[in-house]
Amino acid sequence: MVEYEVVVIGGGAAGLSAATVLARARRLVVVIDAGSPRNGPARHLHGYLSRDGMDPARLLTVGRAELAAYGGELRCARVRSIERCAGGFEVRCEGAADVTARAVVVATGLRDELPPIPGVRERWGADVVHCPYCHGYEVRDRPIGVLGGENRPFTLHQAALVRQWSADVLFFPDRIVLTGEERARLDARGVRIVDGAVARLVGEGGRLHGVELADGSVVPRSTVFVGPRFIPRDRLLTALGCQVGEGGWVRVDGAGRTSVDGVWAVGNVADSAAQVIGAAAGGSRAGIDVNHYLLEREVRLAMGELSEAGR
Numbered sequence: 001m002v003e004y005e006v007v008v009i010g011g012g013a014a015g016l017s018a019a020t021v022l023a024r025a026r027r028l029v030v031v032i033d034a035g036s037p038r039n040g041p042a043r044h045l046h047g048y049l050s051r052d053g054m055d056p057a058r059l060l061t062v063g064r065a066e067l068a069a070y071g072g073e074l075r076c077a078r079v080r081s082i083e084r085c086a087g088g089f090e091v092r093c094e095g096a097a098d099v100t101a102r103a104v105v106v107a108t109g110l111r112d113e114l115p116p117i118p119g120v121r122e123r124w125g126a127d128v129v130h131c132p133y134c135h136g137y138e139v140r141d142r143p144i145g146v147l148g149g150e151n152r153p154f155t156l157h158q159a160a161l162v163r164q165w166s167a168d169v170l171f172f173p174d175r176i177v178l179t180g181e182e183r184a185r186l187d188a189r190g191v192r193i194v195d196g197a198v199a200r201l202v203g204e205g206g207r208l209h210g211v212e213l214a215d216g217s218v219v220p221r222s223t224v225f226v227g228p229r230f231i232p233r234d235r236l237l238t239a240l241g242c243q244v245g246e247g248g249w250v251r252v253d254g255a256g257r258t259s260v261d262g263v264w265a266v267g268n269v270a271d272s273a274a275q276v277i278g279a280a281a282g283g284s285r286a287g288i289d290v291n292h293y294l295l296e297r298e299v300r301l302a303m304g305e306l307s308e309a310g311r
Contacts, residue, residue, distance in 0.1 A: 002099045004028045006290055007091050009079050009236065010107030012037050013276045014267025014283035016063040018105045021287025023072035027294070030073040030101075032093060038109045038268060039276070041125025046134055048277040059276070082106075082236050088262060102297070103262045103290050106237055107283065110268040112228035115149040115174070119201030119208075120226060127208040128201065128224050132158070134275065135223075136165040143168045145211050145221035146191075147198060148176035155227035156182060160189045162225055170219065172211055174198045194219055230272040237265055255289035256282060264290060 008019045011033030022029040039045065039056045046052055051059060064074055077096035082089050088102040112130070114120050120128055129135040144166045146159040159171040169191045178186075178193070186193060197214040201224060210218040234242075234250050243251045243259035249270060256264040266286045267279035274282060300306045 001090070002030075002097055004030050004099055004101045005294060006030075006103045006105065007032065007089070007099055007101040008105040008107060009082075009091070010034075010109060010267070010269070011060065011064070011074060012107060012109060012267060012279065013059065013063070014109075014274070014279035014286075015105065015107035016060070016067055017280040017283030018107065018264075018266060018287040018290070019072050019283075020063070020067045020070060021284050022291060023067055023070035025287075025291045026071075027291060030075060030099060031067065032075045032077050032079055032091065032096065032099075034078040035076055038112070039125075042134075043125070044138075045276050046137070047275055048280075056276070079236060082240055082263075084240075102294060103264070105256070105264045105266060105283075105286055105290060106234075106269055107265075107267045107279075108233040108236065108269045110233055110272060111231040113150075113231055114228050115147055115226055117147065117174075117198055117200060119203065120147075120224075123201060123203065123208055123224075127203075127222065128226060130158075130226055130228055131275070132162050132165060132225070136162065139223040140165045141168075142166055142222045143220060144170070145219070145224040146171045147211075147224060147226045148173040149227045149229075151227040151229050152176055156186075158225055158227055159186060159191050163189050163191055170194050170211075170221065172196075172198050172219075230268075232269050232272070234265070234269055237263070237269070254285070256286035257289065262293070 005027045006022050006029040008015045008031045011031045019029050019031045044053050045056050075096045077093040080092045089104050090100050092098045148155050163169050171191050172194050199212045199214050202212050203209050210220045212218045237250045240260050245251045250265050252265050252270045256266040258265050264286045266282040
């Protein structure tokens with residue numbers, strides 16, 4: 001069993017940012033990463049000052065090198081569980097040695113549950129996307145479609161929002177039954193509605209060509225926005241007893257602290273709307289907060305207010 005001061009689970013922007021702050025604070029920190037970043041299918045990232053257009057994989061490569069330069073460690077493994085132990089937590093892994101730590105930062109992200117329409121998953125991250133702030137400028141002035149889905153409020157808002165980037169936006173409600181007011185709002189925004197069930201997305205030569213309806217007709221589109229259901233990868237947190245809010249997400253404060261002492265949650269695992277730059281910022285805040293938490297416990301231990309076992 002290897003002992004650390006902090007274990008960070010998840011090596012995306014949030015986890016690497018938290019770990020680097022802690023490594024610079026001369027804490028003994030390790031990042032355990034399963035190697036499946038949410039934005040893996042994407043070709044570029046945007047909205048990150050000084051890193052606009054960078055390949056997301058390149059961002060992680062640079063981040064890992066920065067962490068290593070300050071003495072932080074990175075292990076490629078999947079975490080099975082986090083369990084309480086004397087003085088902190090025991091993190092059990094698949095494919096690597098188990099570790100212990102006095103504090104844990106969970107940055108395991110979320111899973112995008114896509115509409116079950118053929119062609120969506122296959123083209124995800126290329127010409128099927130979900131975030132206008134990440135991809136809207138790159139598809140400006142093109143024929144855009146927006147697919148309705150289970151995340152109804154998100155897709156309706158998305159259809160109106162995407163109109164800022166193109167004058168040619170079609171909304172495909174698919175199985176959503178629109179109210180009169182919803183239709184009026186989209187019409188006022190200049191978004192045209194194409195009724196009928198969607199059968200699949202069609203493409204040729206590696207590019208999207210259109211949206212095929214159940215009646216066999218194909219509506220030409222070069223980009224399609226979808227509204228996934230965002231499913232937090234929070235199993236490790238809920239198994240520890242972290243409180244979950246009404247919306248189904250683990251409760252955290254402004255620095256990422258959960259209801260379980262010594263445990264933080266940052267990035268998309270606690271905030272579905274966090275983009276890469278926001279996740280990195282949240283990781284930085286959490287790293288500082290973890291260091292202050294450990295400092296307070298060290299002072300109390302030195303003063304005799306805490307036992308070694310409870311440190």
